[in-house]
Amino acid sequence: MANHAINCLETNARGKLSRFHELKKEWGFARFLSRSDFEDTTQGYLFNAKSVFGVEILVNKYAKGERTVLPQKLSDTTxxxxxxxxxxxxxxxxSDVFIIGDCKWKLKLYLEGYGDREGKSVSLYLEFHDREAAARxxxxxxICLKSEKNGKDCKRTANHMLSASSxxxxxxxxxxxxxxxxxxKGFLVEDTLIIQVEITRIAFVESFS
Known part of the structure; x- marks a missing residue:
C-alpha cells in the first residue's frame, strides 16, 4: 500500500523546513510563548481579553515526488x-545493534549528559544503523528507563524521519x-540501568519522478 506525500514544506519560526505527509499531518511548538508573557498586557499580545493569531505558509514545490510505503504489522517491536x-x-x-522491522538500530547513552546538559542528566539517542540504505x-x-521498585518508568515518545544523512x-x-x-526511585538497582525501546511503526519513504 502506498500513500503519496503532500509536497509541502513549512518554514517554522526557527527558519527550518517542516515536511507534511500522510504520517505527519501536524507541526507545532510545544513552547511557543510563556504564559506570563502572553498575559502581560504591556507586551500587546492580549487586548480587551482578545488575541489575534496568524500564520504565513511558504510552499516549496518539486518536480519529483515521494511516496510513503506503509509496512505490514511489525513483530518483535521491543x-x-x-x-x-x-x-x-x-x-x-x-548498545549492540538490534533489528526491528527488518532495520538495524542502536541506542547510545551519554551517562553524564551531552552539550549544555553535561553533568546534569543522561542523554539518550536512538540511531538508525542502516547507514548504507538509500531510502529514508x-x-x-x-524509549523508557525502567523502574524496578515502584513501576513509575520514565517514558519518552517521538516520531521522526531518519536516513543515512540524519x-x-x-x-x-x-x-x-x-x-x-x-x-x-528504583532506576539504578545493583548498579544496573534497564533501558527499553519499542518501535511501534515504521514506513519507508521512496522518491519517484
Missing part, C-alpha cells in the same frame, strides 16, 4: 538493554542524574 556496572562505565556507551524511514517509537534522534535531557541516583 528491545531491552541492560546497562550493567553503571558506576564504572565511560561517559558514552552504545519514518519511525514512531517509545541517523539519529536524541533527548539531551532524558532524566536528571539526581533522579537516576535516587535509590527510592
Amino acid at each position: 528491545y531491552t538493554w541492560r546497562v550493567s556496572n553503571y558506576s564504572t562505565l565511560c561517559s558514552k556507551i552504545s 524511514i519514518y519511525a514512531e517509537y517509545m 541517523i539519529n534522534w536524541a533527548w539531551p535531557f532524558f532524566m536528571s542524574l539526581n533522579d537516576i541516583e535516587d535509590a527510592s
Whole structure:
C-alpha cells in the first residue's frame, strides 16, 4: 500500500523546513510563548481579553515526488538493554545493534549528559544503523528507563524521519542524574540501568519522478 506525500514544506519560526505527509499531518511548538508573557498586557499580545493569531505558509514545490510505503504489522517491536556496572562505565556507551522491522538500530547513552546538559542528566539517542540504505524511514517509537521498585518508568515518545544523512534522534535531557541516583526511585538497582525501546511503526519513504 502506498500513500503519496503532500509536497509541502513549512518554514517554522526557527527558519527550518517542516515536511507534511500522510504520517505527519501536524507541526507545532510545544513552547511557543510563556504564559506570563502572553498575559502581560504591556507586551500587546492580549487586548480587551482578545488575541489575534496568524500564520504565513511558504510552499516549496518539486518536480519529483515521494511516496510513503506503509509496512505490514511489525513483530518483535521491543528491545531491552541492560546497562550493567553503571558506576564504572565511560561517559558514552552504545548498545549492540538490534533489528526491528527488518532495520538495524542502536541506542547510545551519554551517562553524564551531552552539550549544555553535561553533568546534569543522561542523554539518550536512538540511531538508525542502516547507514548504507538509500531510502529514508519514518519511525514512531517509545524509549523508557525502567523502574524496578515502584513501576513509575520514565517514558519518552517521538516520531521522526531518519536516513543515512540524519541517523539519529536524541533527548539531551532524558532524566536528571539526581533522579537516576535516587535509590527510592528504583532506576539504578545493583548498579544496573534497564533501558527499553519499542518501535511501534515504521514506513519507508521512496522518491519517484
